[in-house]
Amino acid sequence: MESTAPLDKTASPDLAATPHAPASPVIRIEPTRGWVAVRLKELWAYRELLYFLVWRDVKVRYKQTVLGAAWALLQPLFTMLVFSVFFGRLAGIPSDGVPYPLFALAALIPWTFFANALGQSSNSLVNSAHLIAKVYFPRLVIPLASVLGGLVDLAVACSLFVPMLLYYGITPGWGILWLPGFVLLAIVTALGVGLWASALNVEYRDVRHVIPFATQLWMFLTPVVYPGSLVPERWRLLYNLNPMSGVVDGFRWALLGAGAPPGLPLLASALASLTLLVTGAFYFRRMEKTFADRV
Amino acid sequence: MSDIAIRVRGLGKQYRIGGGNRGPYRSLRESISDVFKLPFRRPASTDEETSFWALNNVSFDIRRGEAVGVIGRNGAGKSTLLKILSRITEPTTGRVELHGRVGSLLEVGTGFHPELTGRENIFLNGAILGMRRSEIARKFDEIVAFAEIERFLDTPVRFYSSGMYMRLAFAVAAHLEPEILIVDEVLAVGDSGFQKKCLGKMENIAQHGRTVLFVSHSMQAVRRLTTSCLVLSGGEVVYDGPTAGAIREYERLQRLDTDMAPTYIANPPPRHSHIAQASVVTSGPCGQHEWGHPLTFRFTLHFTESSQHFTFSFQVMDEQERPVIHCYYIHPVTKADYALGPVERGTYQVECHLPHPRLYMGRYTVTTWLTNRRSNQLIEKLSRILAFEVTMHEQPREEYERQPGEAAYVEDWAWSPVQPVEIGV
Numbered sequence: 001m002e003s004t005a006p007l008d009k010t011a012s013p014d015l016a017a018t019p020h021a022p023a024s025p026v027i028r029i030e031p032t033r034g035w036v037a038v039r040l041k042e043l044w045a046y047r048e049l050l051y052f053l054v055w056r057d058v059k060v061r062y063k064q065t066v067l068g069a070a071w072a073l074l075q076p077l078f079t080m081l082v083f084s085v086f087f088g089r090l091a092g093i094p095s096d097g098v099p100y101p102l103f104a105l106a107a108l109i110p111w112t113f114f115a116n117a118l119g120q121s122s123n124s125l126v127n128s129a130h131l132i133a134k135v136y137f138p139r140l141v142i143p144l145a146s147v148l149g150g151l152v153d154l155a156v157a158c159s160l161f162v163p164m165l166l167y168y169g170i171t172p173g174w175g176i177l178w179l180p181g182f183v184l185l186a187i188v189t190a191l192g193v194g195l196w197a198s199a200l201n202v203e204y205r206d207v208r209h210v211i212p213f214a215t216q217l218w219m220f221l222t223p224v225v226y227p228g229s230l231v232p233e234r235w236r237l238l239y240n241l242n243p244m245s246g247v248v249d250g251f252r253w254a255l256l257g258a259g260a261p262p263g264l265p266l267l268a269s270a271l272a273s274l275t276l277l278v279t280g281a282f283y284f285r286r287m288e289k290t291f292a293d294r295v
Numbered sequence: 296m297s298d299i300a301i302r303v304r305g306l307g308k309q310y311r312i313g314g315g316n317r318g319p320y321r322s323l324r325e326s327i328s329d330v331f332k333l334p335f336r337r338p339a340s341t342d343e344e345t346s347f348w349a350l351n352n353v354s355f356d357i358r359r360g361e362a363v364g365v366i367g368r369n370g371a372g373k374s375t376l377l378k379i380l381s382r383i384t385e386p387t388t389g390r391v392e393l394h395g396r397v398g399s400l401l402e403v404g405t406g407f408h409p410e411l412t413g414r415e416n417i418f419l420n421g422a423i424l425g426m427r428r429s430e431i432a433r434k435f436d437e438i439v440a441f442a443e444i445e446r447f448l449d450t451p452v453r454f455y456s457s458g459m460y461m462r463l464a465f466a467v468a469a470h471l472e473p474e475i476l477i478v479d480e481v482l483a484v485g486d487s488g489f490q491k492k493c494l495g496k497m498e499n500i501a502q503h504g505r506t507v508l509f510v511s512h513s514m515q516a517v518r519r520l521t522t523s524c525l526v527l528s529g530g531e532v533v534y535d536g537p538t539a540g541a542i543r544e545y546e547r548l549q550r551l552d553t554d555m556a557p558t559y560i561a562n563p564p565p566r567h568s569h570i571a572q573a574s575v576v577t578s579g580p581c582g583q584h585e586w587g588h589p590l591t592f593r594f595t596l597h598f599t600e601s602s603q604h605f606t607f608s609f610q611v612m613d614e615q616e617r618p619v620i621h622c623y624y625i626h627p628v629t630k631a632d633y634a635l636g637p638v639e640r641g642t643y644q645v646e647c648h649l650p651h652p653r654l655y656m657g658r659y660t661v662t663t664w665l666t667n668r669r670s671n672q673l674i675e676k677l678s679r680i681l682a683f684e685v686t687m688h689e690q691p692r693e694e695y696e697r698q699p700g701e702a703a704y705v706e707d708w709a710w711s712p713v714q715p716v717e718i719g720v
Binding site for chain 1: 380390395408410425
C-alpha cells in the first residue's frame with residue numbers, strides 16, 4: 001500500500017535520535033492490489049498545482065479564441081434563443097409559470113457547465129499523457145482541474161441573468177441564497193461523472209466517442225427543455241435519480257422561484273451525485289496505477 | 296539505517312506486450328464482444344509469450360548525500376527503474392523506501408505551454424515539478440539569469456528558439472532542490488557552453504549533500520558526477536560499486552552482447568507483416584568481414600496483406616549504437632525511393648549490396664524498419680540483429696587494435712609527400 005508519512009512523524013526511531021537530521025517524509029512504494037485509498041490529504045498538499053493547471057487552462061482558452069470570454073456567454077445565450085423559438089413558442093412547452101427564455105436559461109447555465117466539464121474531463125487524462133508519463137502528482141488533480149476550469153465560464157455565463165431578470169421584471173426571492181449550494185452540487189455531479197469518464201477513457205479509448213452522444217441524450221433526460229412536472233407521477237422518482245435534475249430544478253427555483261422548493265426529489269438527486277463522486281473516486285484510484293503505462 | 300536515502304528490495308516490473316489485436320488500450324466494443332466470445336474461447340496461451348520483466352529482483356541502497364549513476368544499454372531497465380522511483384508507474388513486485396523529498400527530472404520542459412509567456416511557464420513548470428509558488432518566486436531571478444532570457448520573459452514560448460526553450464526548461468529544473476534528485480539524461484541539451492553550465496550545476500547539487508541518482512549514456516558525465524554506479528543489464532543489477540569499475544563492467548557487457556549470429560530468424564513469427572529471416576553475407580565465416588570487401592544484406596520479408604505502400608530500410612549501428620550507414624529501399628527499375636512497390640500477400644526476398652563498405656574495424660549490428668507509408672505505421676522494428684565484425688587484416692598495421700572512441704567510418708584519403716616550406720617571420 002502506498003503511503004506517505006506526514007511531516008511531523010518519522011518512519012524509523014533512529015531518524016529522530018540523530019541530532020542534525022530533520023524529520024523528513026518517508027515515501028514507500030509497493031505494488032497495490034484492488035481498491036486503493038483516495039488520500040484527500042495528499043490532494044490538498046498539491047492544491048497549488050491544481051491552481052496552476054486550472055489557471056493554465058483558463059488562460060490558454062481565453063487567449064486562443066478570438067471571442068475569448070464572450071464564448072462563455074454566447075453558448076448558453078444562443079441555445080436559449082433557439083430553444084425559446086422552437087420549444088417555447090412553436091412547440092408550446094409549458095415553463096412552470098415563468099417566461100420560457102428565463103426558464104430555459106436557468107437550466108442551460110448549469111447544464112452547459114456540466115456538459116463542458118464532462119467533455120473536457122473525459123479527455124483530460126489522455127490529453128495530459130505527457131505530464132503523466134514524466135511527473136508524479138496525484139492524478140485526481142487532472143480531471144479535477146478540467147472541471148474546476150469550467151467554473152470561470154459558469155461565473156461569466158451567470159452574468160447573463162442580470163439583464164434577463166431586469167428585462168422580465170422578476171426579482172429573485174430568498175431562494176437565491178441556496179444558489180451556491182446548487183453550484184456545489186453541479187460541481188459534485190460534474191466531477192463524479194468526469195472521474196468515471198476520464199478513467200474509463202484511458203482503458204477503453206472509444207469512450208470519448210460515446211460522450212457527445214451520451215451528453216445529448218442526457219440533456220433530454222434532464223428537465224432543461226421542459227419542466228419536471230411533465231413527467232408522470234409514477235416515473236418521477238426514477239427520473240429524479242438523474243443527478244443533474246436536482247441541479248437544474250434547484251437553479252430554477254433559486255433564481256426564479258419556479259417549480260417545487262427543495263425536497264425529496266432534490267435529496268434523491270443529490271444522493272445520486274454523491275454516489276457517483278465517491279464510486280468515481282475509488283474507481284479512478286484503482287485504475288490509476290495503469291495510467292502511465294496505458295495513456 | 297538512518298542515513299539511507301533510497302532503499303530498494305526485490306523490485307520487479309512486468310509488462311504485457313500486446314499480442315494479436317490487443318493493443319495498449321482496448322475499446323468498449325472489443326470488451327463487449329469478448330464477453331460474447333467467452334464460451335467459445337480456447338485456453339489462453341502461456342503468459343511467457345505475452346509479457347516480459349523490464350526489471351527483475353532489483354535491490355540496492357543509496358546513502359544520503361551520495362551521487363550514484365545508473366548505466367546500462369538501451370532496454371536494460373534504467374528508465375523503468377526511474378519511473379518506479381518517481382512514482383510514475385507501479386512496481387509488480389518488491390518495495391522502495393525514499394527518505395526525503397524527491398524531485399524527478401525525467402524530461403526537461405514538462406508541461407510547458409507554447410501560448411504562455413516565459414514568465415508564466417516558469418511558474419507552471421515549477422509547480423508541475425513540485426515547487427511551491429513562494430519558492431518559485433524566490434528563485435525567479437536566479438532562474439531567469441541562468442537561462443539568459445531576460446529580454447524574452449514576456450513573449451509566448453512558441454516564439455522561442457529551441458535553444459532558448461531548452462535553456463529555460465533546464466533552468467527551472469536546475470533550481471529544484473529536493474533532498475533526493477532523480478535525473479534521466481537531461482544533460483544532452485543545448486550547446487556545449489550550456490551543457491557545461493548544466494553539468495556544473497548538477498555537480499553543485501551533488502556537493503551540497505543531496506542524494507542524486509543519475510541515469511546517463513555519457514561515461515564522461517557519469518565519471519565526473521558520480522562516485523558509484525549501478526550497472527543494469529536485462530532488468531537486473533549486475534554491478535553495484537565504484538564508478539570506474541562500473542564503467543569497465545558496462546564496456547565489457549557491450550562487447551559480450553554483440554556476440555550474436557550473423558543470421559536472424561523470426562521465432563515465433565508475429566502475426567503481422569514481418570521479416571521472416573535475415574542474414575549478412577560477409578567475406579569470411581562466422582560474421583567476420585574484411586574491410587573493403589563487398590557486403591550483402593539479405594532479407595526475407597513476409598507480408599500478411601497486399602499493399603503498394605510498404606517501405607523498408609535499415610541502419611548499420613556501431614558498438615555505441617550509433618547509426619553509421621542508412622540504407623533505404625530504392626526500386627532498381629522505377630527508382631522510386633522507399634516503397635517496395637505493389638506486393639501481394641506472401642513471402643519475398645530482397646538484397647542490399649554494398650560494393651565497398653567503409654566501416655572501420657569493430658563490431659556492428661543492424662536495425663531494421665518495416666513501415667506502411669500510407670498509414671505512417673511502423674509495422675516492425677528489429678534492433679541489433681545480424682551482428683558482424685569488420686577486420687582489417689589485409690591492411691598494413693594488422694596488429695592494430697580498435698581503440699574506444701574511434702570513428703566508425705574510413706574515407707578514402709590521399710596525403711601529399713612531406714615537403715619543406717618556409718614561413719615568413
